[in-house]
Amino acid sequence: MAAAERTAEVSRLERSSHTAFIAGGTLYAWGGYQVAGREDVLLPTDEIWLFDLDSGSWERREISGDAPPAGFCGSHVNGALYVLAGCEPVGYANEMFSVDLAEQRSRRYSWKKVTDTKGATPSPRNQHSCWVHRDRLIFFGGYGCKTVREVRNTSTSNFVVEEMSWTTIGNALFRCWGWNNEVCVFDTRTATWSSPETQGPAPAPRGCHASALLGNKGYVSGGVEKAELDMFCLDLETWTWTQFDLSPSCAPLGRSMFTMTPTSDHALFVYGGLGTDGNTLNDAWQFNTQKTEWNKMANPHEDKPRVCHTACLGRDDDVVVFGGSSNMRFLMDSVTILRAPSQNHCRDVFVFQTQPYALFRLCEDLIGRNPERFGKHLSCLPSKVHKKINKRVAFFSDTKPLLSA
DSSP, X not given: OOHHHHHHHHHTTOOBSOEEEEETTEEEEEOXXXXXXXXXXXXXXXXEEEEETTTOOEEXXXXXXXXXXXXXXXXXXXXXXXXXXXXXXXXXXXXXXXXXXXXXXXXXXXXXXXXXXXXXXOOSEESOEEEEETTEEEEEEEEEEEEHHHHHTSOTTTEEEEEEEOOOBTTBSOEEEEEEEEEEEEETTTTEEEOOOOBSOOOOSOSSOEEEEETTEEEEEOOSOOSBOOOEEEETTTTEEEEOOOOTTSSOBOEESOEEEEEETTEEEEEOOEETTSSBOOOEEEEETTTTEEEEOOOTTTTOOOBSOEEEEOGGGOEEEEOOBSOOOEEEOSSOEEEOXXXXXXXXXXXXXXXXXXXHHHHHHHHHHOGGGTGGGGGGSOHHHHHHHHHHHHHHHHOTTTEEO
16 A cells, blocks of 8 residues: 555544444444534545454445434444434434444445334434443433424423524424433334333433443433533433432533543543533543542543543453544633634544453563564464464554554
């Protein structure tokens, strides 16, 4: 590959507002956008990128078929990527798409629109989030539109109207745009939609928030204009909301477009986001769900502020961060709120270690960093271990510009 071609391909990895997940030691990344000429440019929807976490190498795979729109919410379940809703040129969408990523390596992936579903489909939206629980996709919140009739049939606490536009939808003459706090469930086994009736103090309608699953409980945080970061929990067995009473003296700054990753049975790891002060953040926090308290974490990546990034749980409880913007800013005065024109979209992958590594992992990394010290002894290793060590050698020797730990 020529140098120019290689540079062009690597630059296509730079992205924000994408979806990513880890399966079988591989980070999958799809969608998102870049900024070119001060305009948002959507990345191709007919490709997905695979990052080998052991070797640090990227691979591009093609996806054919009917691709989802932008502004999506993507979730991985049983070897397939599901995408709900998003932004279309004429508004918002509420269709479901899927692609089977467990197909043979020699075959091309293909998008499929999920049709013949049962139950009431959620209203069009984006900036929502999803928990994956028992083969179900459980969506929360987001920004989108409803007809006036739908708004009248919706509790005022579930949908906050931001503006109205005169647009014909069937017999409706206009629709309402705003934020919601709805819970919508899609059963992937039966292709059935449902809307459970929840109890307890629900979060205010919101989007651009973060969510994470611990056991049978889904957690929601941020995405609203509050000085401190809030935290809510939904019991997915009883559909009961709980709001945590947190001390403002030790809570993180309020934010949106950040990530929250489960790292143990009772810990959630929060990183970055756009602060209520209008700046991209570089702080890391852990929320203990048993003690219901925040703890600020030591951060070896303070030089990597991020917003609109992804953070996935990797091997040994590592949090693997990919992409995002490092300098999104909103300039605010008493009259207007403007996004700063300069954005630096990122393509690097970096890792937060949240737990002590096992001896085997430490040995792998030691050999990977210093293969010359072991020489011909490496060839005596079992083939499976030898292959793994070769990947770690490649990781530490060739991918330093792309990945740091």
